[in-house]
Amino acid sequence: MREVSRDRIKAFITLLPSVVLIGVFVYGFIGNTVWISMTDWRGGAALSENPVKNFIGMQNYVELFSGFLDGRFRQDLVNAVYYSVLLLVGAVGIGMFIAILLDRKPRGEDFLRTVFLYPMSLSFIVTGTIWRWLLAPQGGVNLLPTYLGGKALDFQWLSSMKTVLLFDWQNLFPILLYLAAFVLILLGLGKLRRDPSRAFKHYLVPGVVLGAVVWLFGDLLPRALFMEEEHGFNLATLGIILATIWQYSGYTMALYLAGFNGISQDLMDAARLDGASDFDYYMHVAIPMLKPITISAVIILSHISLKMFDLIFAMTGPDNAATGHPALDMYLTTFRANDFAKGAAIAIVLFLVAGTFIIPYLVTSYRQRRNAR
Amino acid sequence: MTRRISFGTVLLYLVLAVLVVVYLLPAYMAVVTSLKLPNEITLPRAWEFPSTLNWSSFSEALALLKPNLVNSVILTICATALSTVLGSLNGYVFSKWKFKGSEVIFTLFLFGMFIPYQVILIPLFQTLRAMNLYGGLPGLILAHVVYGLPITSLIFRNFYAQIPTALIESARLDGAGFFSIYTRIVFPLSIPGFVVTSLWQFTQVWNEFLWGICLTRHSENPITVGLAQLAGGQAVSWNLPMAGSILAAIPVLCIYVFLGRYFIRGLLAGSVKE
Known part of the structure; x- marks a missing residue:
């Protein structure tokens, strides 16, 4: 018995260096960034060996969300939201579609899989460099229709100044509440067939009430900003979204394909016997069964879209405001403008957004592992 | 046994072929452009094959x-x-x-x-x-x-x-x-x-x-x-x-x-x- 306990100590000692490194470099550093974000560490003090930092509380955050000079950050945040949503829809949708095609076991499946997945192995800088040339205004993608007998496009993929879905940042709170009401109603409608009473009680009624309350009393909500400031979806980000989907749809394809292969042939045959068409089989049997895979894909893709830095850097450079992203803003604020405190605050905002996805995901996977034992 | 070629199979291969082309286009563009002489690279002729290979x-x-x-x-x-x-x-x-x-x-x-x-x-x-x-x-x-x-x-x-x-x-x-x-x-x-x-x-x-x-x-x-x-x-x-x-x-x-x-x-x- 003593041998075993000595081995346990050895096991722990083997793990210890990694525990210390992760403890310091992940958790210690995050704590340090939180602290920096609450100081006034900027300008000349940023570069000195022993900088003087004064605690100023939440001021950096207040400035980011409602300060006169930080409109750029707010637009970047809006960009990141649109960017994430479109990337998710595009990459999951196309990846799932290709996986279903490959699940029909066409000839040359290996070759096809290689073709759809190779972009994934490339660096974002390589992808960005190639796509910047592909999306040049009078060439590349815009010329493709002419080879099919059509007219050349003239869309400015990376430099369009057009913005759609505009909204006033002043109305941020009512908009967020409307959005919450909308999501509740959608969820309710989705669950209506399976469990009508729960759908009404937990989703539909609260959703409608919330929407109505905001509509009636929305004016009483505080304004998020003292002046009008319009933000919207910059069409210039479409080029970047396109390149990211090209690079990552193969990834979701690989995830789904592995999932489809894991479903037993019997189940497919059973569904066929019940008269289900291929469409029904995927829609009502296979894809619902692969919900854990969908969740994984959503988590990893939103993580990628939140830290998106390299691709935008390579495609439009760090200074292009129309395609800005908080991850780039953080870099510019910290290392160009030497405003370490505000850079840290931007990083923490990114971190918190990422955390809302990742922490529940990790907690569930932890519970599953614990229960599996 | 003869292989039955249904409309669905044709469609499947057609869609796959289009997708393969789309996914390979960026790689094609990179190779073609890198092999051109600098003065041959123009936007309107970006997709065309180089007249001489320039390594x-x-x-x-x-x-x-x-x-x-x-x-x-x-x-x-x-x-x-x-x-x-x-x-x-x-x-x-x-x-x-x-x-x-x-x-x-x-x-x-x-x-x-x-x-x-x-x-x-x-x-x-x-x-x-x-x-x-x-x-x-x-x-x-x-x-x-x-x-x-x-x-x-x-x-x-x-x-x-x-x-x-x-x-x-x-x-x-x-x-x-x-x-x-x-x-x-x-x-x-x-x-x-x-x-x-x-x-x-x-x-x-x-x-x-x-x-x-x-x-x-x-x-x-x-x-x-x-x-x-x-x-x-x-x-x-x-x-x-x-x-x-x-x-x-x-x-x-x-x-x-x-x-x-x-x-x-x-x-x-x-x-x-x-």
Whole structure:
């Protein structure tokens, strides 16, 4: 018995260096960034060996969300939201579609899989460099229709100044509440067939009430900003979204394909016997069964879209405001403008957004592992 | 038996063919542009094949990017080797020597894989500067090793979960201890695990950009930063950036094309679920 306990100590000692490194470099550093974000560490003090930092509380955050000079950050945040949503829809949708095609076991499946997945192995800088040339205004993608007998496009993929879905940042709170009401109603409608009473009680009624309350009393909500400031979806980000989907749809394809292969042939045959068409089989049997895979894909893709830095850097450079992203803003604020405190605050905002996805995901996977034992 | 060719099959192959073309177009464009003479590269004729093959862009790009390539090779090999070995040991403990709280520690490890790295960038920069590691490759290697630990530990943990615990138990009864079980039983079985993990780490480190640009000085820049500088700004002629892109992509593409099976396993392991 003593041998075993000595081995346990050895096991722990083997793990210890990694525990210390992760403890310091992940958790210690995050704590340090939180602290920096609450100081006034900027300008000349940023570069000195022993900088003087004064605690100023939440001021950096207040400035980011409602300060006169930080409109750029707010637009970047809006960009990141649109960017994430479109990337998710595009990459999951196309990846799932290709996986279903490959699940029909066409000839040359290996070759096809290689073709759809190779972009994934490339660096974002390589992808960005190639796509910047592909999306040049009078060439590349815009010329493709002419080879099919059509007219050349003239869309400015990376430099369009057009913005759609505009909204006033002043109305941020009512908009967020409307959005919450909308999501509740959608969820309710989705669950209506399976469990009508729960759908009404937990989703539909609260959703409608919330929407109505905001509509009636929305004016009483505080304004998020003292002046009008319009933000919207910059069409210039479409080029970047396109390149990211090209690079990552193969990834979701690989995830789904592995999932489809894991479903037993019997189940497919059973569904066929019940008269289900291929469409029904995927829609009502296979894809619902692969919900854990969908969740994984959503988590990893939103993580990628939140830290998106390299691709935008390579495609439009760090200074292009129309395609800005908080991850780039953080870099510019910290290392160009030497405003370490505000850079840290931007990083923490990114971190918190990422955390809302990742922490529940990790907690569930932890519970599953614990229960599996 | 004659093969029945239905409308559905035709449609399937047609859609797949279109998709293949779409996915290969960027690669085609990169190759074609890199082989053209600079004065032959014009927007309206971007898709056309070069009239004469001009290979000199590659030697020119290679000359410009050589220091970066050397840096990246050193960086990638060191960081991959270190993080893989550490990950193997961690995975061994996490799967075969579970102790109270080891699952919690493992989950806390995994968290490190999902943080946006901007959130640790400023303290990392400060710490490396204080340790006199800022600007050079050792600092960058350290960063890659530390933040590579979550994924390497995860892959090895899942890999070692397949080794029957009975095997470990019987070795223990024969008097083997912690390290001799590792060197005699676990390690010899780990070769596929090492291949998967090191390929994954290799591509990750090779492709990384944010730390490369924030933590190294010019002479120590890895290939991604070198390429971004070559291609950045108002690029004069596109043959060089394209040739540079191809040079930067070749090592990872080779891994992917020749060892794709292992690459996909790393990719699936990265999604946490076993």
